[in-house]
Amino acid sequence: MSANMCASCTFFEDHAANTAKTLEGAGLCRFNPPISQPEADARGLWPVVKSEDWCGHFEKEDA
Numbered sequence: 453m454s455a456n457m458c459a460s461c462t463f464f465e466d467h468a469a470n471t472a473k474t475l476e477g478a479g480l481c482r483f484n485p486p487i488s489q490p491e492a493d494a495r496g497l498w499p500v501v502k503s504e505d506w507c508g509h510f511e512k513e514d515a
């Protein structure tokens with residue numbers, strides 16, 4: 453498996469900022485601003501990605 457996955461990307465955040473709930477093996481992608489604001493008085497949510505996911509914006513996390 454490639455090491456260029458979300459878990460080692462600088463934009464991956466492994467704690468919960470959307471809700472108090474955490475998903476095992478998943479985190480938030482901070483590359484883009486929050487999305488999917490469902491109601492005018494609701495806030496947007498950070499996309500949830502799995503640790504082993506990847507995308508073309510991958511950038512290696514500083515050691």
Ligand code: SF4
Binds near residue numbers: 457464481482501509
């Ligand atoms: S979706 Fe892309 S930019 Fe976001 S954490 Fe994963 S590899 Fe990084």
